[in-house]
Amino acid sequence: MDQQAIAQAAELLHHARRIVALTGAGISRPSGIPDFRSDSGLWRADDPMEIASLRGFRANPQRFFRWMRPLLDTIGVAQPNPAHQALAQLELCCKHVAVVTQNIDGLHQRAGSHEALELHGHLRSAVCLECEQQVPATAVLPRVRKGAVPRCSCGGLLKPNVVLFDELLPRGIYWLAERAARTCDVMIIAGTALEVAPACELPLTALDHGAKLIIINQGCTDLDAHAAVVLHEDVAQALPAMLAVLAAPNQRIVGG
Known part of the structure; x- marks a missing residue:
């Protein structure tokens, strides 16, 4: 050095x-x-511009959470x-x-x-795309890890509080x-x-x-x-x- x-x-x-x-x-x-752009990152296997866009999330939330689950697990144990x-x-x-x-x-x-x-953004909570209610990650992650698409009590999709590719x-x-x-x-x-x-x-x-x-x-x-x-x-x-x-x-x- x-x-x-x-x-x-x-x-x-x-x-x-x-x-x-x-x-x-x-x-x-x-x-x-891992860096998204690294060989082991999330960008290698799929097209994140499609999957991790708001448009892609609304169209296929199951695919989004399946794509993101390894990152959620990695961050969950990272120090x-x-x-x-x-x-x-x-x-x-x-x-x-x-x-x-x-x-x-x-x-x-x-x-x-x-x-x-x-x-x-961050992963400490999720937001409902319909009523904008904030839901703690502790209530969302168990459902994601079971392969379910998390939804709000109003029925709306719950999106992690992160900025997707077509969001400001x-x-x-x-x-x-x-x-x-x-x-x-x-x-x-x-x-x-x-x-x-x-x-x-x-x-x-x-x-x-x-x-x-x-x-x-x-x-x-x-x-x-x-x-x-x-x-x-x-x-x-x-x-x-x-x-x-x-x-x-x-x-x-x-x-x-």
């Missing part, structure tokens, strides 16, 4: 007052949750990894940290992050994410190739308002050339390494 880059990133975090962490599938991969924990612990360094995640697994909250904006992001959540991007001093981009809109626009907003970017991703991104620090490393190793430098009581940080 590039220790100089780790130290540079820690220095940026040391001087920052407001930090945003934009996270993607790569941060949860060490927890055993936060050192990357999730490092972002939660960053708050203990007297920093205001907002996590903006494209993931639906809830691992940031379980790790202890207090401000986690879930752009693509919740306006309020994205507004909060944009505000966080506009007001941060440093944005950490962790485990995302920045290929999915509109999340990929948030780093540009941060740059336009004077923020520094720290990119941690095993592959390249289109914004690598604009970042203050780039680490093509495992995020579950790089983020804890940064935190260790930042938190070390005898560690000299340049300008500190």
Whole structure:
């Protein structure tokens, strides 16, 4: 691992007052949750643009839940990894940290992050497509695991509270994410190739308002050339390494 880059990133975090962490599938991969686009991901066997669209869900909810059941089971047993924990612990360094995640697994909250904006929704509940009643996941998952299509007491279909491919992001959540991007001093981009809109626009907003970017991703991104620090490393190793430098009581940080 590039220790100089780790130290540079820690220095940026040391001087920052407001930090945003934009996270993607790569941060949860060490927890055993596959990237949708990986060879073992959900995109390989079926066409998710059809199955996991609102149109496809309404047309064939049984197929949707059959397709999604392995992911539900995987997320159900997944645990936060050192990357999730490092972002939660960053708050203990007297920093205001907002996590903006494209993931639906809830691992940031379980790790202890207090401000986690879930752009693509979550699996803690389902919503009725007819009466809009919210139903806890604990009441829905047993039916899904038995192969049944969950329905509301009114008879309407229950859809997980996730954003499907032909749905818009919740306006309020994205507004909060944009505000966080506009007001941060440093944005950490962790485990995302920045290929999915509109999340990929948030780093540009941060740059336009004077923020520094720290990119941690095993592959390249289109914004690598604009970042203050780039680490093509495992995020579950790089983020804890940064935190260790930042938190070390005898560690000299340049300008500190």
